[in-house]
Amino acid sequence: MLKGLGQTLREFFKKPVTVSYPEQKRPVHQRFRGRHVLQRYENGLEKCIGCSLCAAACPADAIFVEAAENTDVERYSPGERYARVYEINMLRCIFCGYCEDACPTEAIVLRDQYELSFYDRDSSIYPKEMLLEPVPPGGRPTPQVTEPGKYTQSVPIMQDPQH
Numbered sequence: 001m002l003k004g005l006g007q008t009l010r011e012f013f014k015k016p017v018t019v020s021y022p023e024q025k026r027p028v029h030q031r032f033r034g035r036h037v038l039q040r041y042e043n044g045l046e047k048c049i050g051c052s053l054c055a056a057a058c059p060a061d062a063i064f065v066e067a068a069e070n071t072d073v074e075r076y077s078p079g080e081r082y083a084r085v086y087e088i089n090m091l092r093c094i095f096c097g098y099c100e101d102a103c104p105t106e107a108i109v110l111r112d113q114y115e116l117s118f119y120d121r122d123s124s125i126y127p128k129e130m131l132l133e134p135v136p137p138g139g140r141p142t143p144q145v146t147e148p149g150k151y152t153q154s155v156p157i158m159q160d161p162q163h
């Protein structure tokens, strides 16, 4: 009994580990997979080119992509096409990250947002407007009017991973 009481006393004087959520939030691990974000380039153009590789890689069939054609007077992303519709069904998603791995332009990423509550099935479908990140400082919103012939390449030249 004394041993038990001693243990209780020792714990009593230790710094508490309880976090007062939601006022306080613990930082998540660097490789945490939270809610998806569709990224933009610095100039504001969307990285997603509507290729549907993420949808094909998804084991839960949670992603729906419908592509449309870019033009130089109405451009959303570099290259020929962009995602006119991009939806993720969060009821199906298992946060495996396969979509992130499959994306050729690093458009879809799983970030640190874990507050994903909703109260009906319709709200579990996250549309592109919710997933797309804000325009970065100095960038322009999409669609943009762009210089003809400047953004013909959909997939950027990747850096050599050895360097």
Ligand code: SF4
Residues within 6 Å of the ligand: 054, 057, 058, 059, 060, 061, 062, 063, 088, 092, 093, 094, 095, 096, 097, 098, 099, 100
């Ligand atoms: S994290 Fe996995 S389950 Fe969720 S949308 Fe991406 S590929 Fe599908």
Ligand code: SF4
Residues within 6 Å of the ligand: 047, 048, 049, 050, 051, 052, 053, 054, 055, 065, 083, 102, 103, 104, 105, 106, 107, 108
């Ligand atoms: S998020 Fe990536 S893989 Fe999915 S449609 Fe867009 S560009 Fe293709």
